[in-house]
Amino acid sequence: MDFRLDQDQRDLVRGVRELLAGRFGREALRAAVDGGGGGDGEGDGRLDRGLWKELGEAGLFALRLPEERGGVGLGLPEAVLVFEEAGRALLPGPLVATHVAAGSVPGAAEGAVVVTEVSPEGLVPWLEAADVVLGAAEGAVPVRSVDPLTPLHRVPGTGEWASETVLLTAAEQVGTAAWCTDAAVAYATRREQFGQVIGGFQAVKHLCAGMLVRTELARAAVHGAAVTADPVEIAGAKLLADEAAVANARDCLQVHGGMGFTWEADVHLHLKRAWVRAALVLPGDRAAEEVAAAL
Template sequence: MDFRLTEDQRALRRGVRELLARRFDREALREAVDAPAPALDRGLWRELGEAGFFALRLPEDEGGVGLGLPEAVLLFEEAGRALLPGPLVATHLAAGTVPGAAEGTVVVTAASEGLVPWLDEADAVSGDVTGAAPLRSVDPLTPLHRVAGTDGHPAGEAVLLHAAEQVGSAGRTTEAAVAYAREREQFGQVIGGFQAVKHLCAGMLVRAELARAAVRAAAVTADPVEIAGAKLLADEAAVGNARDCLQVHGGMGFTWEADVHLHLKRAWVRARLGMTAERAEEAVAASL
């Protein structure tokens, strides 16, 4: 059995990466971060809709692309890699049920684990948000509200797509750490030549690839336990790799101008969405 991506899947991933590089590059990211208040780019949201990001899994006779969960995972990896803001998962899952979601003309958010991202910007909400109260978010590009209680049965697809975003972020911080290690010099040589830095970068690669394999495998099987395990690995990879990337960057990594802290903060928030580590551990333990 061949588990490699097909040419169509590689083309899909490449197309999304090119779209995000054109419409949400580093300059756009920093402009969004430095804005007085977080706001969604509705123009970009519509472009994502036109590109089939939200309608990817709708049947073609319903105006969708007709692809599956494995392809959706590839798209969300790219979104996580670019730190694309917004309730992407909820809007994607609402395509076909909420008019305008598939086309990107409507923004949909959802209550998850007692948190609701982007509630003030959303046009529609999935779940009960009665009594939602603003919550200061550690991530400058993910405004949050808190609601009473939690979602007792988080949708497996939502959990997996959040995990895919985490994988994309873990891969990006690995790339950033390696690139910095190749150019930063200390004591007359690049820091990538030091064994301690090599070990950090190697550990980041292992975490990212292990999580990526788990997420893509779960996308094929759609098994709830495998999805829970994939979310655990993806959260660990995103948070752990961002922390190690900070270590590789040294003092530079802790500055506001560096992007590393943005990946760490987004990873912290995503780890609380869809399925927390506690719930994922209980799901995996129960299966054993």
Template sequence: MDFRLTEDQRALRRGVRELLARRFDRAALREAVDTPALDRGLWRELGNAGFFALRLPEDEGGVGLGLPEAVLLFEEAGRALLPGPLVATHLAAGTVPGAADGTVVVTAASEGLVPWLDEADVVSGDVTGAVPLRSVDPLTPLHRLPARTGAYPAVAGEAVLLHAAEQVGSAGRTTEAAVAYAREREQFGQVIGGFQAVKHLCAGMLVRAELARAAVRAAAVTADPVEIAGAKLLADEAAVGNARDCLQVHGGMGFTWEADVHLHLKRAWVRARLGMTAERAEEAVAASL
């Protein structure tokens, strides 16, 4: 089986990246940080571009593509730190009127957390008793559900995989940022990318990102629950680990509010608690061995 992207898949990924670069560039990202409210205009534009209706059949107004293509879209969303309950709205297309074209925002409870509850038009799942929670990520407002007897209901495998795809996109972006900075920042008369310690950090980031990307894309083809759990584990590790190493490469500058690196780390922390936690993923993989 050939796992290389087809020309159509590459064109799809390129189109989404260009859309986000035009509509959600760094200036828009920083504005969203300062004014954390969902951009309904952007949401509708995503809907018009087929982001939410990607997997709906064409005779239902969708694009007629599959989970492997959806993973590509969510990688790009994660790379751009696109805010909002993207996964829940995408999964609601075809069942919740207005979700497919981006005129309705849908959110869902996941592992006791509900992102963007106040902004959502429709909420999937029981969120009785949800209370506001101070989120570490300024771009992901959260509510917490009260503790309940037994575990929270399992989230659909597709949701877990799409959260993992976002993590992969973030891991790839922080790798690019670290390498770019290492090529320009100079110390002791040479660029820091020439130092062995920095080379090792960047190489480790690349390995984590590519391993997670391969796992996520393979799981998108097989849709196997255990492979999805393993992909989520690897993607969470790549997103969090790469953001931390990117901070290390940037040094003191990386820890400033003006740098974007901390936003990737904070989003990675939040995503790691959505869809499927590491504990649940480890149990799923261990049970299959």
């Protein structure tokens, strides 16, 4: 089986990346992060409805709906490619929940309705911004989120995650892992120390090489699971994607040195989002249990 992307898939990736770069580039990201009240850098929980509508018009939520129902008519492998780009761009909002609900919740496919979901772990992202909440959210209490662009509430956890939700979240994690790899390499090739670029130092080379290996391993697992749609393979892909996202963000911080730990740098935003995704959807211990049970 040939797992390489065909021309249509490569065009899809390029188109989505260009769309997100134009609509939610770095300036928009920083404006969203720094737009919280009090100037403390904590987001105010408001979702950009204009952006959400544009994402709907671009087909992000209706990607897997059949054309006769107003959708794009693509499959899970293409959705994985799109959500990897969303993860790379750090798009805010309950993207996966709205996408998964596009076939059953009126208005979700068009981006007119925001859908969130109660996690089996008892967390609800973007509760106050959502029009529709899937699951019981009575008695939800706000909790402090490490990610300034993912407001969270906590409720009693019940139920299980849908496999497609796990897989698309893993794809977002791959996007963060890839962004961190690219950012670390770009910085290492221009930052000079002791008269040479730091990318020439063996320790930095090893860090960047390890980041690339983790990214490609996780990407291969996510792409493979998108083709088979096997729940165990999806759980394994989520494990690898979580590890790649978190470890790559940490190594990217290391490559950037003291600058990487400043609020003005974007590296910490990817690390924080990776932490939240890892905890919110099929955490590592539960994913490991699912894989182990199948061995």
